[in-house]
Amino acid sequence: MNRVSVTIAVNGQPFTASIEPRQHLADFLRETVGLTGTHLGCEQGVCGACTVEIDGRPQRSCIAFAAACDGSSVRTVEGFDDDPTMQELREAFSTHHGLQCGFCTPGMLITSRDIVRRCGETDERTIREELSGNLCRCTGYMGIVAAVGSVCRGKAPQVKAPPAATPVRAAAVHLPEAAMAATAPRSAARPSAAPAPAAAAFGASAATTAGDGAGWTAIDQSITVAATPDAVWEALGDVRRVASCLPGAEVETLEGEALTGRMSVRFGPIKARFAGEGTVRRDEPARTGRVTGAGRDSGSGSQAAGEVVYRVAAAERPDSTTVAVTIRYRLTGTLAQFSRGALVQDFVRRMAETFAANLSASLAPGADGIPPQAVKPAEMNVLAMLVSVVAGRIRRLFAGR
Numbered sequence: 001m002n003r004v005s006v007t008i009a010v011n012g013q014p015f016t017a018s019i020e021p022r023q024h025l026a027d028f029l030r031e032t033v034g035l036t037g038t039h040l041g042c043e044q045g046v047c048g049a050c051t052v053e054i055d056g057r058p059q060r061s062c063i064a065f066a067a068a069c070d071g072s073s074v075r076t077v078e079g080f081d082d083d084p085t086m087q088e089l090r091e092a093f094s095t096h097h098g099l100q101c102g103f104c105t106p107g108m109l110i111t112s113r114d115i116v117r118r119c120g121e122t123d124e125r126t127i128r129e130e131l132s133g134n135l136c137r138c139t140g141y142m143g144i145v146a147a148v149g150s151v152c153r154g155k156a157p158q159v160k161a162p163p164a165a166t167p168v169r170a171a172a173v174h175l176p177e178a179a180m181a182a183t184a185p186r187s188a189a190r191p192s193a194a195p196a197p198a199a200a201a202f203g204a205s206a207a208t209t210a211g212d213g214a215g216w217t218a219i220d221q222s223i224t225v226a227a228t229p230d231a232v233w234e235a236l237g238d239v240r241r242v243a244s245c246l247p248g249a250e251v252e253t254l255e256g257e258a259l260t261g262r263m264s265v266r267f268g269p270i271k272a273r274f275a276g277e278g279t280v281r282r283d284e285p286a287r288t289g290r291v292t293g294a295g296r297d298s299g300s301g302s303q304a305a306g307e308v309v310y311r312v313a314a315a316e317r318p319d320s321t322t323v324a325v326t327i328r329y330r331l332t333g334t335l336a337q338f339s340r341g342a343l344v345q346d347f348v349r350r351m352a353e354t355f356a357a358n359l360s361a362s363l364a365p366g367a368d369g370i371p372p373q374a375v376k377p378a379e380m381n382v383l384a385m386l387v388s389v390v391a392g393r394i395r396r397l398f399a400g401r
Contacts, residue, residue, distance in 0.1 A: 006070040010035065011079030021067050026050045028066035029076055037077040037106050041135075044332055048134030051107035052076050058114045077106035085113050085151070085158075092147035100138035108134045112148045120157040124149060218328045223356040225321045227363040232321040233287050233312045235363055239280055245358035246351075257281055263295070263304075272297040274304050287312040303332050325352070 007016040010033050017032050029038045029052070038061055041049035045063040052061045053075040061074075080086035089112050092098065099105045108131070115122075115130045127148050128141070136144065225232050235241055239259060243249040248264040263274045278293025294305035306329030315322040 004067050004070075006067055008066065008069050008071075009073040011075055012073075019066055021065070023066050025052070025054075025061040025064040025066045025069055025074070029061060029074070032066075035076050035078050039103055039106055041103070044330075046135070046332060047104070048107045048111065049104050051110045051134065053110060058111050077109060080109075080113070083113070085116055088151045089113060089116070089147065092150050093144070096143040096147040096150065098139060098143040098147040104134060104136045104138075108136065108144060112144075112151070115148055116151050116155060117158040119152065120155045121152050127152070217330070218326060221325045221327065221352045223323050223325065223352045224315050224317075225323060225356050225363070226319070226360040227321060228319055229287070229312055229314050229321045231363050232323065232359070235359060236289060236310070236312065236323075237282060241362060242359075245355050245362060247354065259293075261293075272299060272302060274302075305330050323356075 002021070003018045004021055005016065005018050006028075007014055008028070009015075010029065015033050017028070019028060019032065024043075026038055026040050026043075029035050030040070038052055039049040040062055041047035043050075043062045045060040048060070050060055050062040051058050053059070054061075054064065054069060055072050086109065089109055093105070093109070098108075111131060111134050115127060119126060119130065124145060127145050131141070131144065131148070227235075239254055240251050243251045243261065249261065250264070251259055251261045253260045257279045258277065259280060260277050261275075265272045265274070274295035274297050276293055276295025278291060280289070280291050282289040288309065288311045290310075291308045292306070294303070296303045306327065309326045309328075311324045313322050313324070314320075
């Protein structure tokens with residue numbers, strides 16, 4: 001992967017480094033600069049543990065690309081030692097027992113300092129609303145709110161409210177469409193600088209997912225199906241058949257390019273059922289297709305959005321087909337904690353293998369087009385699949401000794 005050179009002023013000191021375009025600011029601060037006071041929690045921009053100041057404004061460093069901060073000034077929790085407002089807040093947090101495990105405290109302090117300087121003396125309701133983007137799992141917030149209120153007391157606003165957006169120079173980080181043309185087996189996960197329109201066909205309206213944002217992940221995967229390219233292309237045009245090959249997927253209605261459906265997933269003891277809408281588009285001459293959608297699980301309140309782009313091509317073996325797939329997705333809410341980590345790559349590979357086997361079975365001579373094991377949509381057990389992946393890794397590790 002091509003690397004880019006960035007220079008970022010961190011706590012007043014310039015740091016220049018050659019980094020991958022996909023590296024987010026939090027990892028840059030922790031791994032390249034060596035400042036570990038910035039904590040990583042959800043890595044989805046939800047929990048606020050990674051909050052830092054970028055050009056004077058509190059922002060999430062887990063969803064900001066370091067390359068996009070080239071030339072910016074960043075201030076972490078380590079950079080406020082001489083700041084009188086921060087000193088007051090640290091003492092107040094101690095006095096009012098505003099911390100317990102301390103994991104959320106760095107981001108909480110930076111947000112609290114912004115509240116004091118921007119709002120001055122204010123009521124408890126405003127403080128709670130201002131703190132709503134920073135989550136704490138220990139204290140119940142009472143001590144935190146009391147600490148911030150005590151520092152706010154008697155103060156006038158010291159700074160004006162920031163403008164709607166502070167322009168940040170983005171180093172062109174894009175996901176090339178040409179990547180889908182490759183047919184060699186591969187599997188790679190990366191953060192996407194440009195979000196896709198919204199998770200595969202099971203998701204609120206796809207139109208609501210368009211636009212710029214962060215927190216997206218893209219995964220490339222290539223699968224081989226034991227059937228001719230003509231047969232595979234025709235089968236992929238049958239959306240209900242495709243859904244029957246993927247555990248947990250179910251198409252409810254299909255009208256033209258629009259569809260509604262559900263995706264049932266189990267994360268250990270947690271069950272989720274995403275329901276929503278999507279669109280399906282196909283390019284016959286190029287033999288490429290695109291499925292977009294977005295949905296919500298009413299139980300956990302988690303939301304998923306994403307896009308699947310595929311290309312059908314002849315494989316090296318006779319009567320077999322390679323399907324190159326790019327999956328772009330974003331998962332927010334309670335279940336977002338399951339969408340990070342290197343195991344995602346292995347999980348997607350295992351899912352692709354399951355889908356390819358089911359699709360091949362549905363195309364076998366005499367088959368009715370629906371794999372027997374997929375006639376009744378079963379929920380996808382993510383935890384069981386991840387355990388299987390880990391077990392496989394352990395077996396390979398000891399087998400190599």
